Amino acid sequence: MLREKPRQNFAGLWNISFGFFGIQIGFALQNANMSRVFQTLGSSIDDLPALWVAAPLTGLLVQPIIGHLSDRTWNRLGRRRPYFLTGAILSAIALFLMPLSPAMGAPLLFAAAMLWMLDASLNISMEPFRAFVGDMLRADQHAAGYAVQTAFIGAGAVVGSIFPWFLEHLGVSNVAADGGLPDTVRWSFWGGGLALFAAVMWTILTTHEYSPEEQAAFAGAEPEEASLQPVRALASKSYLGSALWIAAGLVVILTVDGFGLEKEVLLLGALLALYGLLSAFGIHFAKRGRTANMLSSIVGDFSGMPEVMKRLALVQFFSWSALFIMWINTTPVVTQYVFGSTDTASAAYNEGANWVNVLFTVYNGVAAVAALALLPSLSRRFGQVITHSICLTLGATGFLMFFLVRDANILLLAEIGIGIAWASILAMPYAILASNLPQAKLGIYMGLFNIFIVVPQLLVATVMGSVMQAFFPGEPIWTMLFAAILWLISAAAMLRVRTTISYGGEK
Structure with a gap:
């Protein structure tokens, strides 16, 4: 008879996910402030998507590799924890260096490089944390584990988002006299780096991972044939699919000049062709x-x-397309349409940029509360699938309010719907996956699943600039309508998902 993993109490759930509190501080500082940093260093609104492309590209490259490696790692530090530590150290370094960008010879290029490093490092830590919950918990605790993780994500994002606003109210300068980064932003990045490292170290020091032998006893040893089945199936494939991916990439590249598209679209074509080439090598091997x-x-x-x-x-594809639109465009939308300024050196612009931090704090705070107080009850009543669809619809309503409303305080109400959707995006899909995927491949499948987080972000970063420049130049408000439509599509797509295990044990 197979052994079962011991049931974790609340302290155990806390320790397993507390490191994500720090990781999300890093993501929140990045999401709420990088457009502000880039604009302050001289970037135009139309160039923002291109500068942001580093974030999803690093996730696309890093997460499947880290997932694959962490499934096969076992040393004195454990299976997933070596990656927690590596990512935390590199993230802290990037957060420390980012505010020094104005002093560099090529400040905009340096800031983009630090964004690349920061996002890659956060992904090194984040991807194994998703699998870590599945490793450490029984199937009937997966939903609770991801709910606690989501609560920490929300709490960490609140801390990271509110840093500049909080420091300003403590008397720290929010406008740099030399046109550089304000002290509120500089000290936020430095404090966030320390908090990130400390939180990840808490999880590393307070948890003990199950060995491969213990995991095999818990789950039942998966036959080697089953583990190798995907590669064996790959051997039977022709090279036609790979050729089509390469051809699609070349078509995209060739249409850039013909249709006058932004140069960033070249990256999309290159990635399509690269995947075709890599898949051909994989089939060959x-x-x-x-x-x-x-x-x-x-x-x-x-x-x-x-x-x-x-x-x-x-x-996920449609959900994260909308999220990336929000992270890139909320600062330009709020500063231009609500606070009436596009001048990054003006008090009005910086007041609006700080209000974006408040807005992001609200949606992340709502997510933290909703993860523990709302999602469990909705899931027990309606199931995970319907719950996620409802939450995405509420989020779409929030984006629609950004398109229609010009009052800063009323926008706080929009963030409630967005926060509920955000909580569900961070919890429901992962709880479903952890209960419906083989334990031995949880890391690689979580890494591959995150491709559908980063690919839509790459599409937004490469294509959105061309769309906006062609149809709505200088009018970023339209991006919020696009985001609302995308979340409605995502809510409809969720209704097609069929699971074997649901929250609360429903079939």
């Missing part, structure tokens, strides 16, 4: 019987995703 290599394993697992994961991937 699999056909030659080299089943243990990382490339064939990742390509095979990607092409052989379980059905529930495929359907959730579509939901």
